[in-house]
Structures are given as structure tokens and as C-alpha cells.
Amino acid sequence: MSRRELVILKGKGDQPDRIELEESDLPMLAKAMEMAQQNSSYPSRxxxxxxxxxxxxxxxxxxxxxxxxxxxxxxxxxxxxxxxxxxxxxxxxxxxxxxxx
Missing domain, CATH: 3.90.105 (Molybdopterin biosynthesis moea protein, domain 2)
Structure with missing residues (x-):
């Protein structure tokens, strides 16, 4: 199974976070991102x-x-x-x- 690297960008000057994922994790990540977008009215900060x-x-x-x-x-x-x-x-x-x- 291949591995993918996910880069999470933060604010200016911060180093991005890098997370290695299994290819099988991608559908779950996509679902989590979709849910976060749907709930974007909830303030994260x-x-x-x-x-x-x-x-x-x-x-x-x-x-x-x-x-x-x-x-x-x-x-x-x-x-x-x-x-x-x-x-x-x-x-x-x-x-x-x-x-x-």
C-alpha cells in the first residue's frame, strides 16, 4: 500500500505540518474535510x-x-x-x- 504526505498550511511564518497517511486513509480524510466545510458556521477560533x-x-x-x-x-x-x-x-x-x- 502506498503512503501519501499531507501538508497542512498554517499562518504566515509557521512551518507547515506534514502527516503521512496510508492511501486507505484518504476517503476518511475527504469525509472529515467535507463535514468541516458543512459546519463552517461553527467558529474554530x-x-x-x-x-x-x-x-x-x-x-x-x-x-x-x-x-x-x-x-x-x-x-x-x-x-x-x-x-x-x-x-x-x-x-x-x-x-x-x-x-x-
Whole structure:
């Protein structure tokens, strides 16, 4: 049975993860990826304002202005803290919508 290498890319500056898989693992991996895509509305991370700024290329005032206008996803409160965070999936969807032709 042949082996395949899967490369998982991460953010800038990080070295990619490399995982060796058996060819028989590929259908299971494909199914897992399909399920992850279907559940993409579930946030994989909560982003800090600085991360959102870097992702969308806008500064704090522009982001909050768009939140006020309803054209950008609002932050959520993190229980037990005063912290505000953005759901990664919502920000990603906004980026997709903003860059759609």
C-alpha cells in the first residue's frame, strides 16, 4: 500500500505540518474535510481585534463603524471577562462576500 504526505498550511511564518497517511486513509480524510466545510458556521477560533484588523485590512474605527452600520459581524462577549472577540467563521464569510466578483 502506498503512503501519501499531507501538508497542512498554517499562518504566515509557521512551518507547515506534514502527516503521512496510508492511501486507505484518504476517503476518511475527504469525509472529515467535507463535514468541516458543512459546519463552517461553527467558529474554530475567537479572534482578537488585532487579528481581525490584520485579516480584513481595516483599523479599529472602520471595523466598529461597519459593525454599527450592520455591514460587519459584531464581536461577541467572552463569559466571565470584559473581552470582545470575533468568530473566525463570520469574519471569513465577510471576507468572502467583500471580495466576491
Amino acid at each position: 475567537l479572534l482578537k481585534l488585532e487579528e481581525v484588523e490584520a485579516l480584513v485590512g481595516l483599523k479599529k474605527s472602520a471595523i466598529y463603524q461597519r459593525v454599527k452600520e450592520g455591514s460587519f459581524p459584531p464581536p461577541v462577549s467572552v463569559k466571565g471577562t470584559t473581552a470582545k472577540r470575533w468568530r473566525e467563521g463570520e469574519v471569513a464569510a465577510w471576507i468572502e462576500d467583500a471580495t466576491a466578483s
